[in-house]
Amino acid sequence: MGRVLERMALERAAGRPAEPESPEAYRRLYRAREIQGYIVGYREEWRRSKRWGDAFQNAVIGGSVVVTLTSGTVGFTGQFSQLRWLAMASSGLVAIAAGVSGHYKFRERAANAHRTADAIEREFRAAAAGIGRYKNRDLDKVLEMLVEEVERLREEQQQREQLLEQPPETRRDNQGAAG
Secondary structure: OHHHHHHHHHHHHOOOOOOOOOHHHHHHHHHHHHHHHHHHHHHHHHHHHHHHHHHHHHHHHHHHHHHHHHHHHHHHHOOOHHHHHHHHHHHHHHHHHHHHHHHHOHHHHHHHHHHHHHHHHHHHHHHHHOOHHHOOOOHHHHHHHHHHHHHHHHHHHHHHHHHHHOOHHHHHHHHHHHO
C-alpha cells in the first residue's frame, strides 16, 4: 500500500486530486489497506497447512519404514515378540496418520491458500504500480477495481475450501454442474 500512498502524494504535488473525494472512495481506500492483512493471513494459512501436511507425510513414510523393517526381521527370525508389537503399533500409527492427512487435505489447503495469496499480491502490486488493467486510471477507479478483484479472489478461495469439506461424490456433482 506504500506505493499507492506515494502515488497519492505525487498526485497531490502535481495539483491533481489525491484524496478520495466521496465517502464510498474512503471505504474503498480503507478496504485496500486491509489487503496486505489478507496476504499475510493466507501466507500463514499456507505455512500452517504445509507444516501439518509435511508432518503427517513424514509420519506415514517413517512409520512405513519401521513397519517394513520390524515385520521383515520378525518374519526372517521368527522371534523378537517385542518387534511384533512395534510393527503392529507402527502400522496403526501409519494408518491413523494417512487417514488424518487424507481427511483434512493439508496439501490442497496449502496450495489453495498459496495461490490466493499470490493472486492478491499480484493484483495489489499491479494497482500500486499503475500497470496492467490499472494503467491510466484515477485513484478512485483503481481502488474500486482492486477491492472488487480481491473480494472475487477471496470468494473463490472460500468456495475451494468448501469443496474440500464435501465428500468426493458431492464434489464431482458440484463441479459438473458448475462446469
